[in-house]
Amino acid sequence: IDPNKANDPGLVYDISNDEYDAFSCGVGSPDVTQARCDELVVNGFSLEPADLNQPSISVSRLTSTRTVTRRVTNVTDTAETYSAEIVLPSGIGVQVSPSSLTVGAGQTAEYDVTLTYLSGPLDIYRFGSLTWVSEDHAVRSVLSVQPLSISAPGEVFSFGGSGSVTFPVDFGYTGSYSPGVHGLQLPLVLDGFVDEDPNKSFSFRTTNGVTAHLIDVPAGQAFLRFATFDELTDGDDDLDMFVYYCPDGINCSKIGQSGEATSREQVDILLPGEGTYVVFIHGFETDNVAGGPGSFYTLLGWSFGLQDDQGNMTATGPTFVTAGTTQDVTVDWSGLAPDTIYLGGISHNTPEGLVSITVINIGN
Incomplete structure (x- = not known):
């Protein structure tokens, strides 16, 4: 180990505050507001986590081919020429363009990495590396790739007592496919009052500015959501949400939180366990x-x-379906009551079983 080499890395991957915020939006961080995320999209920033300009390159939803772009800055005092050396992830094709970079002192260059699924099992990660090598430096990036059997929207929104909506699904395998129906369900509605916390600091098992709701969830559930809305408070409030899972009713662990700048909070749990959930x-x-x-x-x-x-x-x-293609799934609904929100899901099923779920959100 030679820690002094960190003082002379050759190339660095600079990241702006805007790019960090865009990444946080893409991973659903509660530290960035929806308004900020919308602003970043308008200004042309990608919310895809894979597009963050960090040395490692991770693509978790590869169904055919995906290209990511990186930029590097030469932090030495002389120009250098680098060549790309690749260790391939198993069953993944990797193309780097350009394959050689000449970067002047203090200058920045961009390159593209195209990842293509070729063979092997789906829905598991494979690893490799890309190293830019010059006479004096070797700048290594880890390649982490998960080829998926199916890539579908996480949630689809629509409105009306009856209607129809269509969304695309990308397929990374060849074989049979079926969309499953779950719901639509009306919400559980719980009214409450919470005092203002003068310390503005949440802690578990306290009543200081905290109101708790205990909710029992049966076995065999596919999806669970808790949400509050600005329109469903009595004024201009900033309420936050913390969700704990207590399978035996005694021992609890935090499984989610939401801390937007208003009272619009949401916590989702996929394939929730049976037992008691406490929403603070x-x-x-x-x-x-x-x-x-x-x-x-x-x-x-x-x-x-x-x-x-x-x-x-x-x-x-x-x-x-055929690998590398995109097909449409159409959802129709009817008979929904007014003045509420229904939630349901479309499961995406392959010969291996359920792979993912698209949440269907219908306001009426």
């Missing part, structure tokens, strides 16, 4: 409306099961 609403900052400091609010909760066709939604899609 934290009065981070409240106004003086309707008996404040404090806030009246409404907490909504949805879950839908692995076997849970409610008869109000159907899905149609291809029955046989």
